Amino acid sequence: MEDSESRDATVLIAAIERAKEEMQYAENYFESVYDPDLVDHAIYYREAARKKYDYLLKLAKKEGLIKAE
Template sequence: MNRKFILESLLKKKVTNEVSLIKDIEQAVKDIKVAESMFESVSDPKLIEIAIYSEEVARKRLDFLLREAKDNNSKVDNTYVVEKSSGLAE
């Protein structure tokens, strides 16, 4: 097999995995915020319990994803940070 093709395939897969990992991390953060919001807006004890467990699950998922990112030496470049920051300003 062509070495160049193999190398390009491996690099593309790594980039795809990193993008997927970043999106999963962003979703986990959103899930935490949703659970916090739910906790603040409900009064039924069963719904409060659900909100607490939902937040706990989302935090554990975030911890796992951050550990995965660290273990894979995943990095976010400056353009990604700028794009996300500019989206917040709008």
């Protein structure tokens, strides 16, 4: 069972790292667009990336993988 839990923790931590990279990419994308239609898209994309990252952090805290602040 511990091996499975360890694997699950590794998968979750990797997902958090990917989500963090996606959030940074979304922020860069937002900063680089000028067309009003793309600005709207960039805002939604940035918010979605933040929500995903926040969710994964919350899950990791619940699982005791990271300290709750």
